Amino acid sequence: MRGDGSRLEPMIRRLDRLAPLRQADRETLLALPHHIRACPASQYLVRDGDEPDQCCLLLSGFAYRHKVTGEGARQIISIHMASEFVDLQNIFLDLSDHSVQALTEAEIAFVPRRALRDVALSSPAIGRALWIETLIDASIFREWVVNVGRRDSRSRVAHLLCEFSLRLEAAGLARDHCYELPMTQEQLADTVGLTPVHVNRVLRQLGEEGLIERDRRSIRIVDWSRMRNAGDFNERYLHHQLAGLAGASPGQAP
């Protein structure tokens, strides 16, 4: 825990963009107790029903949250990338209502709930930034309800690929609508509420239409404008303008 305080920097920069922090706030955040652990892909970070006493901050790699129905079907609820908290709601909710797993090998900083809660309630700026983080999370959930509830298979998949592209670029993890998709087609299917077989066909179709190019897990959105259209994608729900990121990825069309 000592000497690695700087590993928290990306998270602090992220929060600072959501709500400007003063130097004292930054120092408070840097002083947060935590321990860092490397987790192999697919390791559980939180289990549905747990009473967590830590919040998980992703330092590197990817993680996802999911729920499993009584029938055994899995629905992935969100995907997270470096510098994001994966279960910030546990700051105040005592029982976890879903599970969190590492998607790739990932480094996690575990921060005691209590410490994070005290910080959130004592500094208005930090509280505000963390709250906004949970509000943007919720906005993405809302968009996903629409995605699985009212879009057809092609739009659903295209929408997810668009969201990924923008979020990765905003986090500085990708450029030019080109990125490594860290998930199998089965995980993709559980994200958009389809079967893996169907996801495979939709991906092929998007390729044949010239909207994307694929090689293994790497995705390149060839025609952002048409892809945006195919996915009925409007980035407003990501609220990137809050972080001064609006237009960070202009693409080839309005």
Next chain:
Amino acid sequence: MRGDGSRLEPMIRRLDRLAPLRQADRETLLALPHHIRACPASQYLVRDGDEPDQCCLLLSGFAYRHKVTGEGARQIISIHMASEFVDLQNIFLDLSDHSVQALTEAEIAFVPRRALRDVALSSPAIGRALWIETLIDASIFREWVVNVGRRDSRSRVAHLLCEFSLRLEAAGLARDHCYELPMTQEQLADTVGLTPVHVNRVLRQLGEEGLIERDRRSIRIVDWSRMRNAGDFNERYLHHQLAGLAGASPGQAP
């Protein structure tokens, strides 16, 4: 705005159960500037894309939030009942990412964003309670992603009817799993991602199976245990235990 301060009482009680408030906090909340208006059914309270300067607190009646896809399909994202804020995320998000409409005739207290924000940031207890309110909202969104993404039509509808029953009872608006469903079948369909025709058939089927009884819009869950099962319903995601409401509606089985 003067002399009707007591109309805010139910909301204050609600927040107090989420995070205990001191007398000073209660008075701060009672002193919140606001104006009250009666809205006819289907009136817009917020429009997608707005820059709202008020938050809407439901005093009576029901409201819902929704998004419309590029194809014109509507997805209802949440349903709200008396004493709930319908757009609390607007406290910090500057651009509304969805619309809010009155579902029935409703009375709304409009509270200036700025005032609510100041209160939330200056009193830790109030901030905490409001934050928790948004976190529970988000938990319900997550469950809805699962509902539309991974449950079949019968489970989806049953799940929604179960959720309604518990939330209404927790709010003191219903008893014995018996309530008026304030929505048309078309609205139900847009909530669970089905067509109105199919919702109609599923409702009939649930009736034939003896799980529910219907008369007009009134619903009675005859067999809570089987209904819970049909809807793959587990109330944990409602986080009612936070409000000391766990087991408020024991039903007929574990």
Next chain:
DNA sequence: CGTAACTTTGATTAGTATCAAAAATGGTGG
């Protein structure tokens, strides 16, 4: 009453799931 909104029923179709199996891919140890 008369009219619009909503609910219900029927017939048909479309989209996606399911089942099955073959081809790639990525590791692993020999």
Next chain:
DNA sequence: CCACCATTTTTGATACTAATCAAAGTTACG
């Protein structure tokens, strides 16, 4: 470096859920 194995991706054939289209009943309301 290669053979082997597990995992993932891809393709094909068929089944089924829920959508669509159409229209008749109901109910609420002015």
